[in-house]
Amino acid sequence: MIADPEKLQAYSGDMTENDPAEPALVVCPGSAGEVQAVVRLCAQQRVPITPVVANTNLGGLAIPARGGLVMDLRRMNRVLEVDRDGNGGGLSWVGTYGPTSRFAEGFSRGSQILAAHGFSPVVVCRPMLGGHFGVLRWISVFDRADPAEVARVKAANRELAEMSISLGFFPYKTPQWVWDAHGARLDPAFRDLVDAVRRLLDPAGIMNPGRLRLPPLSPP
The missing domain is CATH 3.30.43.10 (Uridine Diphospho-n-acetylenolpyruvylglucosamine Reductase, domain 2)
Structure with a gap:
């Protein structure tokens, strides 16, 4: 303490x-x-x-x-057990960055989506950069051993991602289909800028590989 x-x-x-x-x-x-x-x-x-x-x-x-x-939590720095069969609890989330002016609507609509799929709404709202921009994240706790729950969480996540995109939020750490859907709404110049920054910072393509579908780098 x-x-x-x-x-x-x-x-x-x-x-x-x-x-x-x-x-x-x-x-x-x-x-x-x-x-x-x-x-x-x-x-x-x-x-x-x-x-x-x-x-x-x-x-x-x-x-x-x-x-x-x-x-x-730095004292908790050891792996005590590995669930090799993949059974047990699971935690899934859809994370976005976006304007705090749309947080209230995103919070409300996201909570309704989670509840409609049978999940207790857990939402993280965190303003940053002077309060005009921030993180809005929806979290679901589910049983990975239950195929029905896995299907429900996937359906809920898809609706959450589509809803967040419609509000102007930028999803992160999400499946490729989310980037494909979001990319259609991005200014091509902005997409080119993101790709250029990605190439500069990650020339080997090891950070979230393929997330932006960058073509392989030519050999030097």
Whole structure:
């Protein structure tokens, strides 16, 4: 547990331009049980929680903007079990960047889509870059061993992606079909710019390979 004001400053920012904000307290759990206990206590007392690992988030998500408690998860750095059969719980999400002026509509419509497919709506809204732009993310928890639930989460994600595109949001970490659908709505000059930046930063094509369908680079 960290309560020293000088040490709390290390948890007040990340790698974005968002304004820093200090937490009231930092806890460093070392097990799933400790995480659960902290979450239950904070839920009872209505204390906001900001989970962090390295404070290198690029979306402002590691900044405790509402104060409260920061949960530093760096002690949980070992793989305890691997589910080789792929059975058990699953977490799926559709992430987007877009104007905060459309957050309310996206939140409402996305929640309705999740509920219509039988999922409890979980939505993350996080303004960044001065508050005019931000992250809007819809999350679904499902059973990977249940084919019916897998089909439902895929259908929900497709509707969420199509809805977010219609609102002018830019999906990220999404399947190729989302990029294909979104690309048709992009200014060709902007698409060329994105491709050029991608080539500059990732000439070997190892970051999200094929996401923008860049042609192979010619040998030097």
